[in-house]
Amino acid sequence: MSIVDLGLVYDVHCAEDEVRVDMTLTSPSCPLGPYMVDEATAAIRAVLPDLRDVRVNLVWEPPWTPERMSEEARTRFGWPS
Amino acid sequence: MDAGTHERRSAYALRLAVLTVPAARRLPPQGRLLLLFLGFACLVAGIAGGLLRAGVAQAPGPLAPAIGLHGVLMVCGFLGTVISLERAVALERGWAYAAPVACGAGGIALLAQATSAGFWLLAAGAAVLLAASTMLAARRWSLESGTLAAAAGCWLAGNVLLALGVPVGALLGWWIAFLALTIGAERLELSRYLPRSRAAHGLFAAIALSMVAAAFVSLRLTGLTLVALAGWLLAYDLARKTLFSKGLARYIAACLLAGYAWLALGGVLFAVNAAFDAAVHAVLVGFVFSMIFGHAPVIVPAVLRRALPYTPWLYLPLALLHGSLAVRVAGGLAGEQAIRVAGSAGNAVAIALFVATAAAQVIHKSEGRSWR
Numbered sequence: 001m002s003i004v005d006l007g008l009v010y011d012v013h014c015a016e017d018e019v020r021v022d023m024t025l026t027s028p029s030c031p032l033g034p035y036m037v038d039e040a041t042a043a044i045r046a047v048l049p050d051l052r053d054v055r056v057n058l059v060w061e062p063p064w065t066p067e068r069m070s071e072e073a074r075t076r077f078g079w080p081s
Numbered sequence: 082m083d084a085g086t087h088e089r090r091s092a093y094a095l096r097l098a099v100l101t102v103p104a105a106r107r108l109p110p111q112g113r114l115l116l117l118f119l120g121f122a123c124l125v126a127g128i129a130g131g132l133l134r135a136g137v138a139q140a141p142g143p144l145a146p147a148i149g150l151h152g153v154l155m156v157c158g159f160l161g162t163v164i165s166l167e168r169a170v171a172l173e174r175g176w177a178y179a180a181p182v183a184c185g186a187g188g189i190a191l192l193a194q195a196t197s198a199g200f201w202l203l204a205a206g207a208a209v210l211l212a213a214s215t216m217l218a219a220r221r222w223s224l225e226s227g228t229l230a231a232a233a234g235c236w237l238a239g240n241v242l243l244a245l246g247v248p249v250g251a252l253l254g255w256w257i258a259f260l261a262l263t264i265g266a267e268r269l270e271l272s273r274y275l276p277r278s279r280a281a282h283g284l285f286a287a288i289a290l291s292m293v294a295a296a297f298v299s300l301r302l303t304g305l306t307l308v309a310l311a312g313w314l315l316a317y318d319l320a321r322k323t324l325f326s327k328g329l330a331r332y333i334a335a336c337l338l339a340g341y342a343w344l345a346l347g348g349v350l351f352a353v354n355a356a357f358d359a360a361v362h363a364v365l366v367g368f369v370f371s372m373i374f375g376h377a378p379v380i381v382p383a384v385l386r387r388a389l390p391y392t393p394w395l396y397l398p399l400a401l402l403h404g405s406l407a408v409r410v411a412g413g414l415a416g417e418q419a420i421r422v423a424g425s426a427g428n429a430v431a432i433a434l435f436v437a438t439a440a441a442q443v444i445h446k447s448e449g450r451s452w453r
Contacts, residue, residue: 026270026271026273026274027221027223027225027226027267027270028171028217028220028221029168029171029214029217029218029225029226029229029266029267029270030171030270031167031168031170031171031383031384032379032380032382032383033171033173034107034170034173034383035382035383035386038386060220060221061221063221063223066273066274066276069274073274077274077275077276077319077322078275078322079276080276
């Protein structure tokens with residue numbers, strides 16, 4: 001299950017030589033936040049090494065809700081379709 | 082991308098409260114590792130103190146002060162340092178790292194027999210954790226973030242009482258509330274991936290409030306709230322689903338569900354005021370350390386920026402932890418000191434084995450990788 005399936009990625013902005021991602025976590029108290037930002041940045045750079053700028057922002061508004069999960073994720077976790 | 086799409090996305094971005102963290106606010110992983118070592122020094126001393134007190138070993142030498150400080154070193158020196166370090170990493174503010182520094186230094190001061198300074202350092206560490214938790218709750222209020230702040234408040238209350246001379250036995254309800262609510266809140270948040278009724282949400286809030294109130298009253302009442310929390314976690318935790326997956330997810334679920342069973346048993350023993358050693362260690366070893374075993378592969382990369390890859394070998398210390406705790410609790414319930422002590426020694430070996438297994442995984446799998 002990816003962070004996209006879990007609805008944690010809010011927005012991806014692609015320009016010619018830069019990528020900006022807005023993502024969230026279910027909780028601001030989670031210590032994984034900075035780690036996930038670094039991992040996401042590294043993953044983008046691995047695929048697109050020539051980018052001038054990669055920015056992954058951790059955002060808290062709007063708050064994450066279960067409705068943001070993909071249909072596949074919701075089914076897996078037992079949500080009614 | 083056309084201009085319209087770009088504009089819409091820019092407008093959307095403006096609605097977002099963006100948190101950007103300057104690198105200066107991040108303590109480098111090497112610095113975090115040093116703080117972790119402070120906590121581990123308290124863990125080693127705390128376990129040694131417990132074993133010496135149980136009579137497993139003699140001639141303590143420099144560790145003599147640890148005999149009477151076993152609980153303080155384990156709960157405040159080790160767990161307090163680790164939890165407040167984790168919270169500081171989440172907040173990413175330099176001042177928040179004062180909490181693990183104060184807790185670790187407090188534990189070391191206690192071992193150096195600077196008792197009063199040590200106790201007040203622990204209280205200061207709890208105060209900083211409360212401030213950090215409150216700031217996180219303000220970032221986005223939720224039942225989970227509020228519960229984490231309440232848990233830190235309970236720890237502060239317990240540590241101030243300790244510094245004022247209240248015996249550990251009389252403040253244990255505050256420390257247990259700190260640990261149980263911290264873990265409960267983290268599981269509550271992760272369980273948001275599952276369908277959950279408003280009633281379940283309200284029930285968790287009622288249990289958390291009752292646990293705080295019980296800390297004012299008695300350990301027996303705390304025991305009842307622990308049973309209620311265990312029931313809630315068993316009913317609603319994501320682990321019920323992930324137990325049927327594989328690899329790390331299944332391992333974590335096994336740690337969690339076994340921990341909840343111990344939490345329930347410890348709560349019952351507190352509620353009926355029986356077998357104090359069994360009750361305390363069912364909660365603090367069976368529940369809390371099982372959580373640590375389960376969450377380490379997730380938290381270690383977050384704190385140290387080094388992977389702790391899953392290996393089935395992690396089940397070995399887990400099985401030893403729960404098996405030896407069963408022996409310990411059975412010995413305590415039967416009044417058989419020798420069996421209880423053997424179980425205690427098994428607990429210590431299980432923790433040492435887990436640390437060794439985890440460290441080997443981190444070192445082996447990170448060879449050639451630099452700190453990030």
